[in-house]
Amino acid sequence: SQGLDPDAPPPKEETFAEKMMKKMGYKEGKGLGKEEQGVSAPVIHQKMGGGQGVVKLGNTAEPPAKRLRPSAPTRILLLTNLVGKGEVDDDLAEETAEEARKYGELDGKGCKVVEVPNVPDNEAVRVFLAFKEVSGATKALDDMNGRYFGGRVVRAQYYAVDRWLHEDLKPAAGE
Numbered sequence: 001s002q003g004l005d006p007d008a009p010p011p012k013e014e015t016f017a018e019k020m021m022k023k024m025g026y027k028e029g030k031g032l033g034k035e036e037q038g039v040s041a042p043v044i045h046q047k048m049g050g051g052q053g054v055v056k057l058g059n060t061a062e063p064p065a066k067r068l069r070p071s072a073p074t075r076i077l078l079l080t081n082l083v084g085k086g087e088v089d090d091d092l093a094e095e096t097a098e099e100a101r102k103y104g105e106l107d108g109k110g111c112k113v114v115e116v117p118n119v120p121d122n123e124a125v126r127v128f129l130a131f132k133e134v135s136g137a138t139k140a141l142d143d144m145n146g147r148y149f150g151g152r153v154v155r156a157q158y159y160a161v162d163r164w165l166h167e168d169l170k171p172a173a174g175e
Contacts, residue, residue: 074134074137075131075133075137076137077144077158078127078156078159079126079156080122080157082149083152084124088115092127093110093113096111096129097110097129103131103139104131107130109130113126128159137158145157
């Protein structure tokens with residue numbers, strides 16, 4: 001065969017989502033919609049086992065163990081990108097705490113929502129979950145990190161207990 005490189009890797013097979021987006025007019029790096037304002041990456045369903053899955057934006061589905069999990073778990077979990085600036089309502093803390101109780105018992109402070117000015121929208125609302133045990137925070141991180149919620153991909157990470165106890169809830173420099 002002329003022009004074929006025998007050492008070249010086989011062409012990458014497109015996922016179902018990539019094929020559908022292409023069919024709807026998607027061009028790499030451009031958003032969908034008349035003004036190109038929409039999603040600019042395919043939506044990926046990542047199987048988690050036990051009949052569960054996570055839907056996220058992007059070209060790759062990485063296993064949960066590789067997603068922002070520091071080596072020292074704590075009982076405090078920080079969620080960002082759950083909602084954006086101006087989207088916090090009176091029910092957010094209680095609804096989030098109710099969801100968190102599926103993973104373990106919360107301590108007396110339970111759930112606290114903090115809005116931070118002058119930061120990107122995906123970091124503007126910080127939702128803290130204070131579990132009584134590290135195991136609850138670990139289960140919640142495994143399930144909530146990368147979860148697709150209200151058009152957003154939630155980021156969950158452990159938070160330093162001493163910062164939590166001193167109510168140091170704003171982002172630290174470089175965080």
